[in-house]
Structure formats: C-alpha cells, structure tokens
Amino acid sequence: MTLLYGEVEEELRAAVRGLLADRCPPASVLKRVESDPYDPDLWKTLAGEIGVAGLLIPEQYGGAGATASEAGVVLEELGRGVAPVPFLTSAVLATRALVAAEAGELLAGLAEGRTTAALAVSFAASPYAPWRGSSVSVDGGTLSGGVSGVAGADVADVLVVPVGGELYEVEGASVEVVPSLDLTRPVANVTFTGASARLLGPCDLAEVLRHGAGLLASEQLGVAEWCLETTLAYVKERHQFARPVGSFQAIKHRLADLWLDVVRAKAAARAAVADADAVTVAVAQSWNAGVAVHAAEEALQLHGGIGMTWEHPVHLYLKRAKASEMAFGTPGDHREALASLADLPGPA
Amino acid sequence: MNEADIKDRVSAFLAANDPSDRPAFLRARYDAGLAWVAYPEGLGGLGAPRDLQQVVERELAHTPQLNTGVQGIGLGMAAPTILAFGTQEQKSRFLRPLWTGEEIWCQLFSEPGAGSDLATLGTRAVRDGDEWVVDGQKVWTSGAHHSRWGILVTRTDPDVPKHRGMTYFICDMHAPGVEVRPLRQITGEAEFNEVFLTGVRLSDDLRLGEVGEGWRVAQTTLMNERVAIGGAPVRRGGGMIGPVLDTWREHPELRTHDLHQRLLALWVETEVTRLSGARLREQLVAGQPGPEGSGMKLSFAKLNQALSGLDVELRRDLGYDDWTFRRSEDVDFYGRGAGYRYLRAKGNSIEGGTSEILRNIISERVLGLPSEPRIDKDVPWKDLPR
Ligand SMILES: Cc1cc2nc3c(=O)[nH]c(=O)nc-3n(C[C@H](O)[C@H](O)[C@H](O)COP(=O)(O)OP(=O)(O)OC[C@H]3O[C@@H](n4cnc5c(N)ncnc54)[C@H](O)[C@@H]3O)c2cc1C
Numbered sequence: 001m002t003l004l005y006g007e008v009e010e011e012l013r014a015a016v017r018g019l020l021a022d023r024c025p026p027a028s029v030l031k032r033v034e035s036d037p038y039d040p041d042l043w044k045t046l047a048g049e050i051g052v053a054g055l056l057i058p059e060q061y062g063g064a065g066a067t068a069s070e071a072g073v074v075l076e077e078l079g080r081g082v083a084p085v086p087f088l089t090s091a092v093l094a095t096r097a098l099v100a101a102e103a104g105e106l107l108a109g110l111a112e113g114r115t116t117a118a119l120a121v122s123f124a125a126s127p128y129a130p131w132r133g134s135s136v137s138v139d140g141g142t143l144s145g146g147v148s149g150v151a152g153a154d155v156a157d158v159l160v161v162p163v164g165g166e167l168y169e170v171e172g173a174s175v176e177v178v179p180s181l182d183l184t185r186p187v188a189n190v191t192f193t194g195a196s197a198r199l200l201g202p203c204d205l206a207e208v209l210r211h212g213a214g215l216l217a218s219e220q221l222g223v224a225e226w227c228l229e230t231t232l233a234y235v236k237e238r239h240q241f242a243r244p245v246g247s248f249q250a251i252k253h254r255l256a257d258l259w260l261d262v263v264r265a266k267a268a269a270r271a272a273v274a275d276a277d278a279v280t281v282a283v284a285q286s287w288n289a290g291v292a293v294h295a296a297e298e299a300l301q302l303h304g305g306i307g308m309t310w311e312h313p314v315h316l317y318l319k320r321a322k323a324s325e326m327a328f329g330t331p332g333d334h335r336e337a338l339a340s341l342a343d344l345p346g347p348a
Numbered sequence: 349m350n351e352a353d354i355k356d357r358v359s360a361f362l363a364a365n366d367p368s369d370r371p372a373f374l375r376a377r378y379d380a381g382l383a384w385v386a387y388p389e390g391l392g393g394l395g396a397p398r399d400l401q402q403v404v405e406r407e408l409a410h411t412p413q414l415n416t417g418v419q420g421i422g423l424g425m426a427a428p429t430i431l432a433f434g435t436q437e438q439k440s441r442f443l444r445p446l447w448t449g450e451e452i453w454c455q456l457f458s459e460p461g462a463g464s465d466l467a468t469l470g471t472r473a474v475r476d477g478d479e480w481v482v483d484g485q486k487v488w489t490s491g492a493h494h495s496r497w498g499i500l501v502t503r504t505d506p507d508v509p510k511h512r513g514m515t516y517f518i519c520d521m522h523a524p525g526v527e528v529r530p531l532r533q534i535t536g537e538a539e540f541n542e543v544f545l546t547g548v549r550l551s552d553d554l555r556l557g558e559v560g561e562g563w564r565v566a567q568t569t570l571m572n573e574r575v576a577i578g579g580a581p582v583r584r585g586g587g588m589i590g591p592v593l594d595t596w597r598e599h600p601e602l603r604t605h606d607l608h609q610r611l612l613a614l615w616v617e618t619e620v621t622r623l624s625g626a627r628l629r630e631q632l633v634a635g636q637p638g639p640e641g642s643g644m645k646l647s648f649a650k651l652n653q654a655l656s657g658l659d660v661e662l663r664r665d666l667g668y669d670d671w672t673f674r675r676s677e678d679v680d681f682y683g684r685g686a687g688y689r690y691l692r693a694k695g696n697s698i699e700g701g702t703s704e705i706l707r708n709i710i711s712e713r714v715l716g717l718p719s720e721p722r723i724d725k726d727v728p729w730k731d732l733p734r
Contacts, residue, residue, distance in 0.1 A: 003627040004634060232715055247718040252711035253704070259715060260643040264617075267624035286613075287620045335612040344596065344615060347603035 047113030054111035079222025089152025101201030118156035126329030182323035417678030514562030
C-alpha cells in the first residue's frame with residue numbers, strides 16, 4: 001500500500017486541474033450558482049474527453065477499470081474547484097451500486113459519459129444509518145414513498161433506488177430541488193407515487209455509502225487545500241500596520257497549525273483510497289470533514305470583511321465543507337463507529 | 349541491492365556470528381554493513397536504499413538491539429552530522445563505537461542565555477596552535493553524565509553577526525575542564541545536566557566543518573533531531589496511546605462518556621499522525637523529501653501531552669511511582685507510571701525546538717510567510733542587546 005501519488009494519478013490531476021482552471025474558475029461557479037448550478041458542458045468534457053465518468057467502471061462494461069486512487073485525485077481537484085459536476089453522485093455513488101448489481105447496460109451508458117445516474121439515497125445517510133431520510137417501499141413493480149436530501153438527482157438521466165437489499169431502476173419519480181446550504185451541490189426531495197420500478201440486482205447500501213465516505217475524504221482534502229493556499233496568498237499580500245498581515249505571529253501560527261491538519265488529511269485521504277476498510281474510512285471521515293470546515297472557517301476569518309461578501313468565493317467552500325461534514329456520516333458518527341471497529345468500547 | 353540481496357547478507361552474517369556476545373555481535377554487524385544500510389560501505393552501511401533498513405531490522409529482531417534511549421542523540425543527531433561534515437578520519441574514528449553504543453554522545457547546544465535563539469550562544473573557542481581552548485556553560489544537556497563525546501557549538505568570532513561567527517566541535521567529555529552537574533527535573537530525576545567548560549583544550553581534528561560554518565553544521569543536527577524525535581515508525585495503537593488503550597480495555601469501570609469522546613478523538617488524531625509519518629517516510633525513500641518532517645514533532649508533542657494527561661485522569665491515580673533524585677539511566681517517554689509519563693511529556697514541546705519555534709519554522713520555510721521584523725540579524729554578536 002502506498003500513500004503517495006503515482007504518475008498516472010498526477011497526469012489525471014493535471015488534466016482535470018487544467019480543464020477546471022480554464023472552464024470553471026471559482027468566479028464562474030459563483031455566477032451560475034443561483035440560476036443553474038450544474039455545468040453540463042463541463043461535465044460532458046470531464047466525463048467524455050478526460051474519461052472520469054468511467055474510472056470506477058470495470059473494463060467489461062466499457063469503463064477504465066481504475067481504482068479509488070485515481071478517483072480520489074479527481075475528487076481532490078473537484079473539491080479544489082467546488083466544481084458543480086455530478087462526479088461524486090454519479091461516477092462514485094450510483095456507479096458503485098450499479099457495479100455491485102451487475103447492471104451492465106446502464107453502466108455502458110455511464111462509462112461513455114452519455115448518461116448520468118443518481119442513487120436515491122439521502123446525502124445525510126451514513127454506513128451506520130443507511131436508511132436515514134428514506135421511506136421508500138416496493139409493492140409489485142411499483143415504488144412509493146420518498147427520499148429527502150438526494151444530491152445529483154436533478155441532473156440525472158437514470159435514477160436508481162435502493163429498497164431493502166435490492167436496487168431498482170425507476171422512471172417517473174418526482175424530483176424537487178430544495179434551497180440547499182451547499183450552493184454547488186444542491187439536494188432534492190425525490191418522491192415516488194406508484195412509479196414503475198425494474199429490479200437490477202442486490203444492493204448493500206451500507207457498503208456503497210462507506211465507499212462514498214472514503215472517497216469524499218479526498219474531496220474534503222481538496223476543499224481544505226484551496227482554502228489554505230488562497231488564504232496564504234492573501235495574507236502575504238494584504239498589508240495592515242505597514243506589514244503583510246501574514247507576518248504577524250498570531251496569524252502565522254494559526255496557519256502552521258492548519259497546514260499540519262491538512263498534511264494529515266492528505267495522509268488520511270490516501271489511506272482511505274488505498275485500503276478502504278471500515279476503520280480507515282471512519283478515520284478519514286472523522287478527520288477530513290472537520291479539517292475542511294476548519295480550513296474554510298479560517299479562510300473566511302483571515303480574509304476579514306471581504307471574506308464575508310457574496311462576491312468572494314470563500315463562502316462556496318464554507319458551504320461545501322459544512323454540507324459535506326454531514327454527508328455519509330458526521331465526524332461524530334464515524335468516531336462513534338470506531339468505538340466498536342477499533343475496540344474502544346464506551347462506558348456500560 | 350534489493351530485498352533478496354539484503355536477506356542473503358543477513359543470513360550469511362547470522363551464520364557466522366554469535367549473538368550471545370553482544371558487543372562483539374554489534375561490532376560485527378557494523379562491519380558487515382548491516383548497521384544503517386543507507387550509510388556508505390566501510391561506515392556501517394552498504395550504500396543501499398533506506399527502506400531496506402526495515403528488512404534488516406525484521407530479520408535481526410531476535411538479536412541484541414541498540415539502546416535507543418541512551419544512544420538517541422548519537423544515532424539521531426551526531427551521526428548524520430558527522431556523516432555530512434566529518435573528515436574520513438572522523439567518520440572512521442567515531443561512527444562505529446557510536447553505533448554499537450560503546451561510546452555515548454550528548455548535545456552541547458543550549459546555554460543559559462541561548463535557547464530558542466541558539467545562534468546567540470556565547471561559549472567561546474579560541475585557537476591556540478593546533479588546539480582550541482573552550483570556555484563557557486551549556487545547560488539542559490541530556491545524558492552528559494554518561495557521555496564520552498558531545499557535539500558542541502561555540503562562538504569563534506564575536507565581531508561578525510551571530511549566525512556567522514560559530515564553529516562546531518566534537519567535545520571530549522573526559523578532557524580536563526569539563527564538569528557535569530545534574531539538574532533535577534519535574535519528574536524527580538536528572539536526565540539533563542549543566543556542563544561547565546573551563547579552559548577545555550580540543551585538538552583541531554575535533555572540529556566538524558569549517559571555522560565560522562558552525563551554524564550550517566548545527567542546522568543539519570537540528571533538522572535530524574526533529575525527525576528523530578517525532579518521526580519514528582509506530583504501529584497502530586503504539587506509542588503514547590498504548591498504555592491508555594490497555595487501561596481503557598482492562599478497566600471498564602473507569603470509563604466515562606466524557607473520557608470516551610476525548611479518547612476517540614485522540615485515537616483518530618493519533619492514527620492520522622501515524623499515517624502522515626508513514627507517508628513522510630515513503631517520500632524520503634522515493635527521494636522526494638517533503639516539508640512534512642517539521643510538522644511531525646509538533647503533532648507528536650501535542651498528542652503525547654494530551655494522551656498522557658488523559659491517562660492520569662482515566663486512572664484517577666493520585667500516586668506517583670518515584671520522586672527520588674537520581675541520574676537517569678536513559679530517556680524514556682513511554683515507561684514508568686502514568687504520572688511520570690504526564691510530566692515527562694511536558695518536555696516534548698520544549699526539547700529539540702519548542703512548539704512555538706516549530707510553528708515559526710513551518711510558517712516561514714514551508715508556507716513562505718514573511719518573518720517578523722528583526723533587529724538581530726546584521727549586528728555583530730558582541731553588540732547585540734542583552
Ligand atoms: C527535557 C529536555 C531535554 C533537553 N535536552 C537538551 C540537550 O540534550 N542538549 C541541548 O543543547 N539542549 C537540550 N534542551 C534544551 C532545549 O533545546 C531548550 O530548552 C529549548 O530550545 C528552549 O530554549 P529555552 O529553554 O532557553 O527557552 P526560551 O527560548 O527562553 O523560550 C521561552 C518561551 O518563549 C518562547 N519563544 C522563544 N522565542 C520565541 C519566538 N521567536 N516566537 C515565539 N515564542 C518564542 C518559547 O517557545 C518558550 O515557550 C532540552 C530541554 C528539555 C526540556
């Protein structure tokens with residue numbers, strides 16, 4: 001197991017970073033968040049030309065058969081850019097469920113970047129509470145009930161729904177986007193009223209969510225890195241009291257501590273993609289989710305008044321960080337899980 | 349050289365040497381190049397990749413081991429400095445007994461007036477023919493009481509700014525004029541000492557590096573010190589968290605909800621710190637040393653203090669194992685009782701560069717933040733405000 005990045009990963013990173021710098025700098029993300037946050041053209045290029053959509057799809061279904069290591073690097077870059085594309089929701093979460101269900105036909109479409117899928121699961125569900133937010137039941141060939149807080153559903157061509165231990169493809173669901181804390185990854189309420197459902201295969205939802213949680217740690221790392229780097233650049237240049245504010249020790253020490261948190265978030269993220277056992281994932285989530293939030297909060301504070309404006313992109317990162325702190329389990333949920341996973345039982 | 353070659357060498361070595369004679373076995377291990385395999389041939393190594401060291405350690409785990417508690421300064425600080433700056437004669441003379449532990453080393457850097465600001469030190473060395481005469485006082489010198497040699501930084505030119513007028517020596521701790529007095533620590537015992545140097549004569553061949561280059565040589569020592577203090581590999585659940593976990597698991601009656609939350613958070617932080625240590629070592633092996641090194645000691649100190657504090661609280665132990673004022677045998681962060689570990693860990697954020705100084709170093713050298721305005725850089729040492 002290595003915690004370093006390989007050559008292939010660095011190439012992939014460079015491709016994604018270059019594209020994002022060109023096509024979706026934070027200022028243009030900001031411009032579209034209130035009207036139409038998702039950027040379908042950008043996604044088309046990322047999915048099709050760079051080929052990120054098929055990374056986690058086995059070759060037999062037309063994918064690249066890559067590993068979580070490569071997907072993690074893509075997520076770092078997407079986090080860095082708070083890029084409004086459905087990679088995590090379609091190419092990680094829904095893909096994982098479809099691969100397990102051996103839904104070859106649907107996967108072929110995803111791998112080519114022709115279609116995008118969403119898994120009807122709440123973003124606030126976790127490997128330990130996989131059904132949080134879901135009230136779906138199946139009766140004959142139809143579904144009823146609903147799921148709240150589903151990310152990526154509004155831009156998905158294919159909606160797949162876990163019910164019990166099975167995965168269904170559903171048509172005719174109602175998807176209603178609600179105002180969301182994270183402007184760059186809005187969530188929707190999905191409801192089914194006798195929607196027709198096609199059984200695809202088995203689904204271990206807790207496993208799918210654990211996989212998502214492990215990879216989310218990489219996105220959180222990217223968010224934290226952008227916040228740290230942007231803040232460093234700002235405090236080097238911003239002068240008060242005839243000095244750069246970054247020369248004041250109170251600020252330097254805060255940033256040194258933040259850097260150390262981010263260094264450890266990188267190790268945790270790489271461990272979680274290299275060996276996604278339950279302990280490593282819980283460790284990475286309980287650390288990285290908090291580091292991303294802390295980095296965004298420090299970034300805001302150290303930018304002063306400008307950090308509080310709508311115009312400056314730091315709030316996009318704060319909102320992304322805070323919303324993803326709740327995604328796939330809060331840091332507290334993961335620590336609580338470690339009590340049994342790592343044999344650290346609580347009081348009787 | 350690969351893993352299989354190294355294993356062959358180790359088995360050939362084991363076939364020819366008897367581990368029951370510890371000193372002879374360790375000398376032979378050094379001569380076979382199996383001491384520190386990344387060092388050059390003839391100096392205890394094979395010029396092999398660093399990561400093969402762990403293969404050797406695994407294969408020789410059942411044979412006599414070094415006493416890292418006593419040899420820490422020699423192995424972690426003196427050796428890399430001698431390797432980088434020593435003459436061929438110095439390397440051949442000093443490295444072998446340093447590694448086998450037949451000669452113990454101490455670090456004569458800090459002075460009463462020069463701690464964090466090491467470069468302000470005032471211990472004078474004055475040339476006298478082929479010798480140098482050293483006068484001054486060092487303090488907090490760990491293990492000076494059993495040391496044969498010390499790494500010593502002195503002032504040789506008071507007329508130039510402080511960073512430029514220093515020279516680095518190997519100090520003969522048995523030379524006339526070297527006096528070592530124990531300093532009692534908060535743990536009761538005396539691990540460190542004051543060292544008085546009065547008219548100590550050191551021959552010029554004990555000088556390490558050029559005259560006036562002492563700061564550069566000392567930087568090598570200090571960089572290695574930080575890695576040595578925070579960078580050792582640990583297994584999951586090893587290090588300071590080990591004894592806490594033992595108590596936690598063996599004594600369910602001591603658990604509370606509050607302690608549980610804090611333990612889980614510290615367990616996670618220990619684990620991510622362990623992982624970044626592993627990542628750092630991988631980077632070193634791959635020849636891409638990252639700045640992460642300077643951060644390891646900072647996290648190590650913080651975690652050791654938090655965990656040992658939690659341990660005392662968890663045990664509700666009002667006792668203490670031993671307050672006797674005696675000279676310590678070695679440096680041990682993880683041994684003895686919880687009270688001792690709690691008190692000893694307080695030193696972790698002071699020794700080898702305080703946590704404040706480490707944050708300065710990270711923010712300036714790693715993050716590129718500007719330094720605070722300084723008044724001491726271009727003034728001759730003798731004119732500095734004191
Ligand atoms: C257990 C132990 C073992 C030791 N062993 C050795 C040894 O073997 N050999 C040896 O040479 N030394 C040894 N030391 C000494 C150690 O390196 C020094 O104590 C340390 O460098 C701090 O120096 P000082 O004690 O003079 O504190 P000071 O430098 O006076 O610091 C006092 C306080 O001010 C802070 N401070 C100082 N400068 C700044 C700044 N620029 N910005 C912000 N804060 C600042 C410090 O962080 C500290 O909190 C040992 C110390 C301990 C505790």
